[in-house]
Amino acid sequence: MGIFSFIKDAGAKVFGIGKTEAEEATEAANEVAAAKLKLETAAAKNLKETITSLQLQVDDLNIFINDDNATITGAAYNQATKEKVVLVVGNSNGIATVDDQMTVENVEPEAQFHTVVSGDTLxxxxxxxxxxxxxxPVIFEANKPMLTDPDKIYPGQALRIPALD
Known part of the structure; x- marks a missing residue:
């Protein structure tokens, strides 16, 4: 007899058994994408629950996470609430950017944000x-309920800095 050459990935298609490498790769990629979507959906749900537990009033709150980007929609009660929701989401592990698409019912001036660096205190x-x-205390109050102690801030954390009255 001897050595015969074949197209190695054709067998699955001809006989309907097994999968080609391309089919296996596609299936694996689909499984990874489905698992990622499930994790992102769970993370968004947890963030919504956290925002609700902090009693931040946002009607029709929706959070969508894609990779390290979060998009927030809904109608915040006021500017301070809107900014606090952005901070809750943005200060979460794995989130690099927040696309704030919320509206505000009671308009007021926007606060500045400050990213804490090592050695910072309020x-x-x-x-x-x-x-x-x-x-x-103005900064501490502006960041409640996310802050529970003025001495417990950490590098990388973003804080609201409201304008003084």
Missing amino acids: GKIAKHYYGNAMKY
Whole structure:
């Protein structure tokens, strides 16, 4: 007899058994995509539950996560609530950007955001933005209920810095 040559990936198609490498790769990619979507959906659900538990009032809140990007829609009660929701989502592990598409029912001035760096305290941040370290309670109050203690901030965390009245 001898050695015969064949098209190695044709067998599955001819006999209907097994899968070609391309079919296996496509199936694996589809399984990975489905698992990723399931995780992103679960993460969005957890974020919605967190926002609700923090009693942040947003009608028709919807969060969609794609890779490290989150999109938020809904009608926030006021600007402060809108900004707090953005911070809850943005300060979550795995989220790099937040596309804020929420509307606001009661319009008020927007706050600034500050990203905490190593060595920051609310007093230092207040001194920087307000010229007075003793104004740190303003920043603390503006970030409740996400902050529960003025001494518990961490590098990389984003904070709301509202304008002084």
